Amino acid sequence: MALIVQKYGGSSVADAEKIKNVARRVTRAKDEGKQVVVVVSAMGDTTDNLIKLAYQVNEQPGDRELDVLLSTGELVSSTLLALALESLGCKAVSLTGAQAGIHTDSSYSRARILRIDPKRVINELEKGNIVIVAGFQGVTQEMDITTLGRGGSDTTAVALAASLNAEICQIYTDVEGVYTADPRLVSEARKLKEIGYEEMLELASCGARVMHNRAVELGGLYNVPILVVSSFSDSPGTVIRKEVSMEVRNKVRGIAYDTNVSKVTIVGVPDHPGIAAAIFEPLARANINIDNIFQNASINNITDLTFTLTRGDLVKAMSIVEPVVKSVGGKQCVADSTLAKVSIVGTGIQNAPGYAARMFRTLYEQGINIQLITTSEIRITCIISEDRVKDAVQALHQAFELEKSQP
C-alpha cells in the first residue's frame, strides 16, 4: 500500500478549529487508500510561551531541561490531532519521538538524527491506524529527550519518509509553494511545479524561506520527493525533487533576495599571512556568523578586506574588529547596514555561460550599483543597496523570462 508522510506546521494547528481542519485534510489521503503518517509542530505560540516560562525561573536555562520542556508542545498537538481524527471515525494513534524510534545524538537543542527505528510506526500502520508523530524531538541512547532545533519538525517528517520509503513527504505550511520570485514584489511571479533540492537550498540561503534547509538536504540525500503546499487552500504546491528535466527547462529557476545584510570593509590592511585569522578568529569566538568574505588583490602588500553578515550582529562585530584592525596596522573600518542580496538560482547556470553577464547588464540598465558579487555553481548573487531591491528583482524576473511557463 502506498505510504505518504504529511507535516503540519504550528500555524496549521494553532487552535482546536484548525486542528479539526487538519484532521479533515488527513482523512482525504486515507480515503484515497494510502497509509498516512502525520508529523506535527507545536500549536501556534506554544514553544515561545514555554521558553518564556523557562527564562522566568532561570536566566540561563540548561539545554537538557529546555528540551524536555519544549518537546511537550508537540505532544499536545499530536494527541489533539489523534483525538480529532478519532472523532471523525478514523483510527489514529499518536507517538512521541521516542516511541516513533527517532534516535538522536545528545546535542540538546540541536540534536542530529542518528537512525530511525520505525518498527512501532509500521506496526501501528498495519493495524489500520493513521500515525501521528510528535515532530521536532527524539531520544538519546540513554532515553533522554532531545529536540532537533530549527526546522526540526520538517526534518522529522523527511527522515521518517526516508526510513519508511514513503512515496512523498508533504509539507503543509502557510505559503502556497515555491515561486520564481516573491509575489509581493513581482506580480508576474509564477509558482513552480517542481524544483531541484540544490536549487531550493540556494533559493533558501538567499532569503526564500519555505522550509528549513536541513530537511531539504536530507530529502536530497535520500531522494525523498517533498511537496510544499498550503494547509489553508487546495492549490497544488511545489515538489522539491531530484533534477530530472534539466536540459529542457529554463535555466534560471527563481530570483531570491534578502534584505538582512550588512557589510564591514577594512581599508588598508597589511597583506601578510595570519591577518585573516587575526580578524576572523575573535568574531567566531563571539559566535558571529560571517556570510561572505571578499578580498581585493593587494597592491604594495596593502589590501582591502570586506565581509558581510546579518544586521543584528553588526554593532558587536565592529566593536570586536576595530581594535584588531588598529593593532595590525589597518587604516580604518567602514560599516554599512543598508544592503541587500539579490540572486538568480538554477542548475542550468553551471552549464551555460552568459547568465552572469545578463544579470549584471540588467542591473546596470536599472542604474543599480553592484557592490559585491558571490557565486556558487548554481547561483549568482549581487549585493546592492537595499532601496533598489524591488527594482532589481522585477527587472531580473523579466530579463530571464520567468513569467513564462516552462515547456
Add this chain to the structure above:
Amino acid sequence: MALIVQKYGGSSVADAEKIKNVARRVTRAKDEGKQVVVVVSAMGDTTDNLIKLAYQVNEQPGDRELDVLLSTGELVSSTLLALALESLGCKAVSLTGAQAGIHTDSSYSRARILRIDPKRVINELEKGNIVIVAGFQGVTQEMDITTLGRGGSDTTAVALAASLNAEICQIYTDVEGVYTADPRLVSEARKLKEIGYEEMLELASCGARVMHNRAVELGGLYNVPILVVSSFSDSPGTVIRKEVSMEVRNKVRGIAYDTNVSKVTIVGVPDHPGIAAAIFEPLARANINIDNIFQNASINNITDLTFTLTRGDLVKAMSIVEPVVKSVGGKQCVADSTLAKVSIVGTGIQNAPGYAARMFRTLYEQGINIQLITTSEIRITCIISEDRVKDAVQALHQAFELEKSQP
C-alpha cells in the same frame, strides 16, 4: 546518605514565582545533607485546560491519547523546577515517569503501578543531582504513557519513597496537616503530630481530605512515613505512620464530617432472596456508588431498605430504583438529601468499649437525632441532619477531650 522524597501539588507550583519558592525549599533539605527526590504535579489549572482542549476536538476523547496529553503538564512543571534549582546553583535533573522507571498496567487514565525500577533515579542521585520526577504518570511494557488517575502524584511520591527506601515522604500541600477536627468548625481543634495509616484512611473516607487514600494505603503497605505539611508556611505538619504509641494516647484521634450525603429508603420490600440484587445491580450498572446499605430486621417477610450515596447521584438513583421497587411489590421510595455524616476515628476504639455509648449520649444531649449508624473497627459514624453538623462536631470534640494534647 539519608534520602527523602518530597511532593508538591499543583497549587504549590502554579506560576514561576511559586516554582522558585519550591526550589528554595528543596535546597534546604539538600543543604541538610540529604539526597532529595522531588515529585511534582502539573501547574495550577494546566490539567483542566488540557482536558478542555481535548473536548474541543473530540466529545469523547479516548483514554490513551488523553493520558499522553495530560502527562505533559507534569513534564512542564518538573523541568521548570529543575531549571529553578539550577539557577540557585543546585545540580538537578528532571525525569519523566518512564525515565524514573515507573511501570504501570495499561489501564489508561487510572493505571496502577506494577513496579518501580529506580536505577536511573539512583544513578542521578549518586551524581549529586536533585532528582525531579514528573508525577501522575507511568509507562506500560509497550512504552505507552499512562496516568495514574486521582491522587496520582501522591501515589508516585509514596511509591518512589518505598522503592528507594526513603526515610520519609513529605507531601507539601495547601493544608497545614491533619487536625482533630475541621478548624473552621472547632476553634479548639488541634493539629496532630502523628496519625496511623488506617486512622487517616477512615478520617479521609469521612470527609477529611488531606491526601488521596490510595497513597496512604500504599504508605501503610510499605511502611513509608508520610509527612503532610504546608508548602506556604513553616509549621511542622502531621506524620502519617504505623501506630507505635497506641496504648498511651487518646483513643479517639479525630472527628470527621461529610455533608455530601443523601439517603434513599425503600419501604415495605418483600424480604426474599434476590431482592437486594434486583435493586443494586441496576445502580451499579449506572455507575452509581453506594456508600452504605442498611436493612432492618424483617417482620412478616416485609422489610425496609435504606442506602446512602452522594447527593449528585440522588436523582439518577431514584429514577432507577422507583420502577424496580414497583416491579418487586415494594410500597414506596423516600429520598432525603439534607443529611451529613459525623464520625469519631481512632485505633483505640477497637480495644475499649464505651466509645459508641459516649458518642450517642453526646449527640442526644445536643438534641441531635441519629438517623443511621455505621461502624468499622476504628470508626463510628452517625448520619444526622446536615444543619446540626457544626453542633455535633463541636460537642464530640469536647466530649472526647481532643483539645488536650496527648501525654
